[in-house]
Amino acid sequence: MDQIIDRAIEQNPHSSNLLKAFGPILTRQRLLSASILIPKMDYSSIDKEKLRAGVSLIQQMSLFSPDDPLNEIALSMTSAVKEGMPKLSVEMDRLSELIQKGKLRLAEYFEEKSGGENKTAEHWGDDLKVSPSNASFLLSLTARVLLEHRAREATKALGGFTWEKGYCPVCGEFPSIALIEEEGGKRFLHCSSCGRDWRFTRVVCPYCEKEAQQEMDYFYNENKTQESAFVCGQCNKYLVTLYRAGRLHARDMDISAISLVHLDMIMQEKGYEPMVTCAWNVLK
Numbered sequence: 001m002d003q004i005i006d007r008a009i010e011q012n013p014h015s016s017n018l019l020k021a022f023g024p025i026l027t028r029q030r031l032l033s034a035s036i037l038i039p040k041m042d043y044s045s046i047d048k049e050k051l052r053a054g055v056s057l058i059q060q061m062s063l064f065s066p067d068d069p070l071n072e073i074a075l076s077m078t079s080a081v082k083e084g085m086p087k088l089s090v091e092m093d094r095l096s097e098l099i100q101k102g103k104l105r106l107a108e109y110f111e112e113k114s115g116g117e118n119k120t121a122e123h124w125g126d127d128l129k130v131s132p133s134n135a136s137f138l139l140s141l142t143a144r145v146l147l148e149h150r151a152r153e154a155t156k157a158l159g160g161f162t163w164e165k166g167y168c169p170v171c172g173e174f175p176s177i178a179l180i181e182e183e184g185g186k187r188f189l190h191c192s193s194c195g196r197d198w199r200f201t202r203v204v205c206p207y208c209e210k211e212a213q214q215e216m217d218y219f220y221n222e223n224k225t226q227e228s229a230f231v232c233g234q235c236n237k238y239l240v241t242l243y244r245a246g247r248l249h250a251r252d253m254d255i256s257a258i259s260l261v262h263l264d265m266i267m268q269e270k271g272y273e274p275m276v277t278c279a280w281n282v283l284k
């Protein structure tokens with residue numbers, strides 16, 4: 001992971017601060033999702049016909065368990081955030097203290113998360129005097145560790161299934177980045193909320209499903225032909241896209257997304273919006 005980040009910094013010096021800030025966070029997340037003991041889930045209730053119709057896993061069952069080691073993950077993530085973003089140290093220490101004293105009950109948030117709306121983090125802001133945005137940030141980092149683990153586990157348990165939507169089959173989020181493979185030209189979308197990649201047709205907007213005619217709207221970075229962004233005139237969204245850039249599995253797509261933040265800047269200046277909000281692409 002460190003090598004991948006170092007190489008990304010070398011190739012994208014303009015994103016080096018961002019990569020250095022997120023590097024320790026991504027490294028810790030990968031480590032935790034692979035190594036920490038997370039309760040096994042039963043995916044036998046998942047209906048593949050529903051998947052085919054576009055009902056994601058998280059809409060079919062809860063992907064969080066009451067026995068998930070939430071505190072352990074969150075506390076570990078606060079130290080990774082401090083490493084990459086020293087400016088947030090005081091706030092991360094405060095959050096750690098609240099978690100350790102049992103005043104900030106993460107499970108409440110994850111129970112609500114299935115309901116969609118995230119009100120808990122706002123309450124915490126009032127009651128516990130922590131910045132709601134920093135609390136949400138920590139929660140989303142914690143959720144990613146669990147979702148990444150469950151995405152892998154579910155893929156193994158379910159085997160293959162048909163998925164034809166522009167949002168993630170596991171967690172339902174829209175993609176943060178796409179890659180069009182060099183050979184064959186298949187487009188893969190990547191979800192930064194759970195780490196899942198899935199194939200999606202190239203002639204449809206992943207966000208609003210508008211069919212693109214031949215005038216497939218791609219914006220290209222003049223000097224770097226592999227860097228582009230898909231743009232949709234109907235929903236006004238863009239999707240940063242690595243164009244004919246080798247193979248999907250040869251890359252870390254989250255690092256690539258952070259490396260290409262200059263494209264986010266260009267597209268947002270042009271008045272387009274990202275398909276999903278990530279910690280690194282909120283530029284205004």
Ligand SMILES: [Zn+2]
Nearest residue numbers: 168171191194
């Ligand atoms: Zn996902």
Ligand SMILES: [Zn+2]
Nearest residue numbers: 205208232235
């Ligand atoms: Zn669209």
